[in-house]
Amino acid sequence: MNIRFPKSLRILAISLAAIGILALALSGVFTSISRLVVSPLTSIQTWVSQQYQGVENFISASQDIREIRQHNTELEAENARMQAQIVELQQQLIEYEILSALLEFARANPEHKYIGASVIGRDPSPFLNYIIINRGSDDGLKRGMPVVTQNGLAGRIVQVTASGARVSLITDPVIRINVRIEPSRSTAVLSGSITGDITLEQIPQQAEVNPGNLILTSGLGGNYPQNIIVGQITSVRYLENALFQSASVQPVTDFDDLAIVLVITNFDPVDIAPLLPNADTP
Amino acid sequence: MSVILSIPVLSIITILQSAVISRLPLVSGTADLMLVLLVAITLQKSVNTAWQWSIVGGLLTDFFSGLPFGLFTVSYLITTGIAHVLRERIWRFSFLMHLLVVLSGIIITHTFSYLVLFLQGNSLQFTSVLQAVTMPSIILSFMLSLPVYIIVQDVVEQLKPTE
Numbered sequence: 528m529n530i531r532f533p534k535s536l537r538i539l540a541i542s543l544a545a546i547g548i549l550a551l552a553l554s555g556v557f558t559s560i561s562r563l564v565v566s567p568l569t570s571i572q573t574w575v576s577q578q579y580q581g582v583e584n585f586i587s588a589s590q591d592i593r594e595i596r597q598h599n600t601e602l603e604a605e606n607a608r609m610q611a612q613i614v615e616l617q618q619q620l621i622e623y624e625i626l627s628a629l630l631e632f633a634r635a636n637p638e639h640k641y642i643g644a645s646v647i648g649r650d651p652s653p654f655l656n657y658i659i660i661n662r663g664s665d666d667g668l669k670r671g672m673p674v675v676t677q678n679g680l681a682g683r684i685v686q687v688t689a690s691g692a693r694v695s696l697i698t699d700p701v702i703r704i705n706v707r708i709e710p711s712r713s714t715a716v717l718s719g720s721i722t723g724d725i726t727l728e729q730i731p732q733q734a735e736v737n738p739g740n741l742i743l744t745s746g747l748g749g750n751y752p753q754n755i756i757v758g759q760i761t762s763v764r765y766l767e768n769a770l771f772q773s774a775s776v777q778p779v780t781d782f783d784d785l786a787i788v789l790v791i792t793n794f795d796p797v798d799i800a801p802l803l804p805n806a807d808t809p
Numbered sequence: 810m811s812v813i814l815s816i817p818v819l820s821i822i823t824i825l826q827s828a829v830i831s832r833l834p835l836v837s838g839t840a841d842l843m844l845v846l847l848v849a850i851t852l853q854k855s856v857n858t859a860w861q862w863s864i865v866g867g868l869l870t871d872f873f874s875g876l877p878f879g880l881f882t883v884s885y886l887i888t889t890g891i892a893h894v895l896r897e898r899i900w901r902f903s904f905l906m907h908l909l910v911v912l913s914g915i916i917i918t919h920t921f922s923y924l925v926l927f928l929q930g931n932s933l934q935f936t937s938v939l940q941a942v943t944m945p946s947i948i949l950s951f952m953l954s955l956p957v958y959i960i961v962q963d964v965v966e967q968l969k970p971t972e
Contacts, residue, residue: 647828648824648827648828648831648873649827649828649831649832650827650873650874650875650876651823651827651839651841651843651881652874652875652876652881652922653834653946654876654919654922654926655875655876659827700926700933701926701931720937721837721933721937721941721942722836722837722937722941723837
């Protein structure tokens with residue numbers, strides 16, 4: 528038999544049942560029941576949550592590792608760039624020190640005009656002590672112009688092209704320079720050698736020459752201006768019955784480490800060849 | 810190997826010789842990279858343009874050197890001739906052959922240089938030249954010989970199929 532209640536009565540019954548359940552829940556009757564039901568669910572939820580956390584950590588950690596590696600690569604690149612910059616700055620510092628010393632030399636010798644030039648090479652032959660500089664006739668350089676460093680005389684230009692010049696160093700075996708010894712003011716001739724050593728020849732026998740004496744250009748012969756420091760005497764060879772004394776000289780310029788030089792541009796060498804005695808002339 | 814290729818390659822070698830090798834002396838001697846390279850090229854059986862390479866190498870070195878023009882060209886051509894003779898007469902080459910030709914080349918170049926400077930009125934002591942220039946140059950050139958020989962051999966092997 529199917530009894531059908533009116534709709535309003537059903538709603539009332541359901542409402543009363545709901546209120547009753549709520550009342551029972553609030554009074555704590557359901558607590559023990561809910562513990563029994565929720566407890567395993569909580570355990571399952573905890574396990575699921577832990578697994579989820581694990582997966583999340585794994586994913587985020589791999590993401591972090593990628594980021595750390597990327598960051599590390601960036602830092603390494605930055606480090607390499609900084610290292611290169613340090614080397615460049617050190618190079619610039621060395622160049623600055625050389626230029627500063629050259630400027631001091633130029634200020635101390637204001638009677639000359641100078642052009643700075645970088646040493647870009649050396650002669651391929653070991654028989655010649657030549658250097659090649661990066662300034663040439665386009666910069667106003669001419670054959671015969673003297674070349675100095677911050678310490679003193681380096682050599683003279685022997686060949687010029689448009690953008691470069693070849694400089695014969697004072698250590699070259701071909702070179703001969705008229706010099707003056709200080710403080711005795713005796714004159715002598717300085718000559719280079721194949722080994723790069725320089726010696727003083729034709730020092731008068733009566734001249735008082737000692738180790739430590741300074742050697743300066745005398746200006747005789749017209750190839751070099753006067754009073755440019757060349758070097759210092761290290762030892763003297765005196766023979767009783769010889770015509771001249773000779774001496775070994777330590778140059779003031781370090782020729783193994785030449786990087787920048789100054790060319791004296793306002794000095795015109797004098798060609799004295801026509802004045803020299805010729806065998807053909809009567 | 811193409812003669813056209815010789816111009817850029819030997820130009821770089823000349824610049825290296827002047828800017829780097831000549832700044833690394835032993836006593837007063839320096840290695841002759843150009844000579845070592847030209848000898849290594851000439852001794853390769855498959856290379857038939859060694860004379861042209863020697864002329865280009867000699868002229869480039871002459872342009873950079875203060876010694877009379879043509880000295881290096883003539884020296885390198887004579888060295889190439891020696892290498893050619895040895896290449897034709899001896900069927901199998903070893904690295905020792907390369908060293909022997911480099912030694913001959915340095916002696917020829919230095920003899921010419923010495924004679925030229927002597928004729929110009931510079932009295933160079935023979936023993937000083939031998940001790941301070943020639944012997945150190947030979948040692949330095951020998952040190953360069955092995956890497957240059959291997960590189961040239963590999964490059965020629967690589968280029969051979971295209972010739």
